[in-house]
Amino acid sequence: MGMRVGIDIGGTKTHAVAVDAAGDVLAESTRPTGRGHEQVLVSAELVVADLAGIIGVAPETFESIGVGIPGTVDVHTGYVSHAVNLGIEGLDLAVELGTRIAVPIYLDNDVNAAVLGAYRVLGHDLASLAYLNVGTGLAAGLVLNGKIHRGFGGFAGEIGHIPVEPNGLLCACGQIGCLETIASGIAIARRWPTDDSQPIRALFRAAEAGEPLAQAVRDRLADGIVDAVRILVLTTDVDAVVIGGGVMTAGRELWELLDQRFTALAASSPFLESVDLRGRVRPVPPGPSVAAIGAALLGETHPALTLPGSAHAGTAFA
């Protein structure tokens, strides 16, 4: 077993790691993510070339390249759609990347890649883990009994579309008051629009300065994250919930709000005290992108991919 590459294609940056057979990180690279089909592919090619250069091998030496990407991902065909932030309507990403770099390509959505990576990094004393992504949207990835859990239709962890606010905002999904309308980048943009280039930090600054609307939006954000954790734990009873995503860059102030809420819930409910929501949540582990690490592991854990008409059908997209 040789080296594998994992690429985490985010809205602004593309992180990549090369890992050895034990899953340890050998090299890292980060580049800005280009927008649109061609530029997204170029960003991916560049980080792979970076890693190959650092290690001193040809890119074709890598055993596999795994990609985690936001949007709707067909893990069987390697097709990505609705990756709106990347300017991708629909792209045969695995095929296209496999054409440029002759290595088997594996693909999954960013949240599934993140939970796989977080599970690897946090160690093997956990049977199950959720990765709650509070990013542009809200969704979770699940590792249950040591394996990624996608579910029947790939909807596992789509808790952003569970309504929790009966008279809330209309969600893009067509429902009213979904978690995603309260706790996500989209929610903040709708409830507290700003021209600031860092809207989350601006929101917390304004709330801190006493602006009532900012305080209300910030507090509801924290409520929604707590709701999401409670839904995950009372449904799947995962050992731990890692909370990540762009909104969590708010940092310590947001964690303090969460902490207050978990403490108050445990004080009001002996049942929730025994569930211990507070003891289960944790931040994203420091170090290289867990989504990139998880993407690298896709080559280990995914079923062999077949591509109709591919010369390499039966193995992967290369």
Place this chain on the structure above:
Amino acid sequence: MGMRVGIDIGGTKTHAVAVDAAGDVLAESTRPTGRGHEQVLVSAELVVADLAGIIGVAPETFESIGVGIPGTVDVHTGYVSHAVNLGIEGLDLAVELGTRIAVPIYLDNDVNAAVLGAYRVLGHDLASLAYLNVGTGLAAGLVLNGKIHRGFGGFAGEIGHIPVEPNGLLCACGQIGCLETIASGIAIARRWPTDDSQPIRALFRAAEAGEPLAQAVRDRLADGIVDAVRILVLTTDVDAVVIGGGVMTAGRELWELLDQRFTALAASSPFLESVDLRGRVRPVPPGPSVAAIGAALLGETHPALTLPGSAHAGTAFA
């Protein structure tokens, strides 16, 4: 592999089945459930004697006896607590029953037994299944990728304590507006008290006759069941959700209300239309109690139980 017995100890009736090595039902028995420690044990002994008599063997011939029971069950020690409807505060049920019948005893809560049995009966084309029990309380059992999923602390499926009504009723758990305060026998007793011996049917009759409060309580009940199904599917993405429990004895009228709601949701949300909640729900399969069948299977699927101090430690409670 010989015959196994499964016992479903309910609030009013105790159902039991004997199954062969293939899991097919050989014999059935139903008795009223006695109240309190001694009478619950006597009810269990009686149904086992019934099955032995029907088949024409001694009770000790059975390979194992599995018991599904409401309340908090420690599957490792066989201890039951808080089975309030049965008049049980705390009972070493596995030890006590194993003393009376020298057969290995396995124990789980009724909802886990029911999902195991439903999974067996509905067949093996399902990877995952939830059993949503709308009984005195509201909770679900989960089979994920063919195996019972209990979670880290035994809280998997405890969705009855997810709040969905911000200004709702105080739940026994200490939170406000939990699903269980809307969709359960407890909820109906609080919201629409009656002396009728069949409160669910009385509620539906009164609603049908035009009583506004009965209609409101009935409609919220249906809303709550739909909420529960949506939470289960958007979190775990199970292939199917079986809905059972005493409240579902309301029958066709309740299923029609659920059907209307699933249809309306799919019409308002292309996302939920693609998830197809309506296509995933189904009633409890007809025939012998699925909880009794599932209880019989506990002897197959549970880890070997050990009992401190037992002469048979390492195998089970016998």
